[in-house]
Amino acid sequence: MMSVFLYVILMTPLCMTSSMLVMQLSYLLILLMMIYMINCLEFFGFISYNLGLDIYSYYLICLSFMIGSLMFISMIGCYSIKVFSFLNFLLTISLLINFSxxxxxxxxxxxxxxxxxxxxxxxxxxxxxxxxxxxxxxxxxxxxxxxxxxxxxxxxxxxxxxxxxxxxxxxxxxxxxxxxxxxxxxxxxxxxxxxxxxxxxxxxxxxxxxxxxxxxxxxxxxxxxxxxxxxxxxxxxxxxxxxxxxxxxxxxxxxxxxxxxxxxxxxxxxxxxxxxxxxxxxxxxxxxxxxxxxxxxxxxxxxxxxxxxxxxxxxxxxxxxxxxxxxxxxxxxxxxxxxxxxxxxxxxxxxxxxxxxxxxxxxxxxxxxxxxxxxxxxxxxxxxxxxxxxxxxxxxxxxxxxxxxxxxxxxxxxxxxxxxxxxxxxxxxxxxxxxx
Incomplete structure (x- = not known):
């Protein structure tokens, strides 16, 4: 579970790069959701300090990954896209922590x-x-x-x-x-x-x-x-x-x-x-x-x-x-x-x-x-x-x-x-x- 969070947090600098790389965040989040669904099938597995999974949080985290990736697709044509994508990414991270x-x-x-x-x-x-x-x-x-x-x-x-x-x-x-x-x-x-x-x-x-x-x-x-x-x-x-x-x-x-x-x-x-x-x-x-x-x-x-x-x-x-x-x-x-x-x-x-x-x-x-x-x-x-x-x-x-x-x-x-x-x-x- 901690590896998934480190993967998400290390993706944050991509928000401050070019607009084309910002749009790739949606595909990276979908890829991360697939990795998460395969590797975290054992409930209460991959528990780190104060973080864990059970059947209530598992599918809500999948929902957070999916909606978070679709948010980046919806940002096409938005002004100040770097700051905007950073805030959206911050929302996604805080929701993942809340459910874990x-x-x-x-x-x-x-x-x-x-x-x-x-x-x-x-x-x-x-x-x-x-x-x-x-x-x-x-x-x-x-x-x-x-x-x-x-x-x-x-x-x-x-x-x-x-x-x-x-x-x-x-x-x-x-x-x-x-x-x-x-x-x-x-x-x-x-x-x-x-x-x-x-x-x-x-x-x-x-x-x-x-x-x-x-x-x-x-x-x-x-x-x-x-x-x-x-x-x-x-x-x-x-x-x-x-x-x-x-x-x-x-x-x-x-x-x-x-x-x-x-x-x-x-x-x-x-x-x-x-x-x-x-x-x-x-x-x-x-x-x-x-x-x-x-x-x-x-x-x-x-x-x-x-x-x-x-x-x-x-x-x-x-x-x-x-x-x-x-x-x-x-x-x-x-x-x-x-x-x-x-x-x-x-x-x-x-x-x-x-x-x-x-x-x-x-x-x-x-x-x-x-x-x-x-x-x-x-x-x-x-x-x-x-x-x-x-x-x-x-x-x-x-x-x-x-x-x-x-x-x-x-x-x-x-x-x-x-x-x-x-x-x-x-x-x-x-x-x-x-x-x-």
Missing amino acids: CMNFLYMYISFEFVLVPLMVLVLGWGYQPERLMSGMYLFFYTAFASLPLLMLILFMNSMFSSLFFDYLILDSKLFLIHLILVLVFMVKFPMYLVHYWLPKAHVQAPVSGSMILAGVMLKIGGYGLIRVMTIYEYLFIEYSYMWFTFSIVGSFLVGLICLVQGDMKCLIAYSSVSHMGMVIMGLVTMSFWGLAGSYLLMLGHGFCSSGLFYMANMLYSRTLSRSFYLNKGLMTYIPSGSLVWFLLCAFNMSCPPSLNFISEFMILISIMSFWSYSLYLFGLISFLCACFSYYLYSYSFHGVYHSMYSFSSITVMEYLCVAIHLMPLIFIPVFMMNLL
């Missing part, structure tokens, strides 16, 4: 350090003047939720004299401790009621920032929640109904909000809130089906949402607008791109045979065992998800086109990037069926 830490304090430090390069990306390469306000939302939401957790970590260190996850077992029955441990990860998901920073950050961030934010950073919340569940199960069993209620009602309300959006990136960002609500519902049931379904949905959403943001940026770079009222009839200009956009929207609404369909089916089994009447609300949430995904596709590619813009066809590199997003969503379910 076996120590709670080191995980917290890497968890919070991700905020720094992301804020610089939003403030430096954002599209609108409102990026200053979105940066403030991102900073204060994260800071106010995470500072109490730092005090709790120091308290746990004084109690146990160790912060390794294997040694931390709490028997406290205080709801305040449960709230401090859980709230920081619910903000990072984000859960409904603490979600307002996400649409702000997504809309103002550049395309690579949106890709890493939707693809990997939202999964930090799920990964952290899985880790703290092992610290004490009793309070999760005691108070899981509260987070379940916020999530299932919030996913329904956010689905209604998606139907009144006029901005492509805003709709995709709110759809991420709805899907992450399903992940929370599956996790708090604390069953095998819920945990497995939530984990698979995090992986599926990582590829699908990142692909949607990349495709939305492709349209924005040509039409100079993300509004549904101006982006109409795009099938006339890019008929081949309409198929890719349709597949992404179909997978976003969890159509078979995508990974999202299998994961939502597993989550449905778990939440019905938790509360049988949740079937009806889950059906409404899935229906609204299908509605706003259809809305996203039909309003942009169908209708009467405007003569306000004209643009060239999509390049081979852009098709390659979208195809890499789509392949895991199709082939992972096929691989799972072969295993069964």
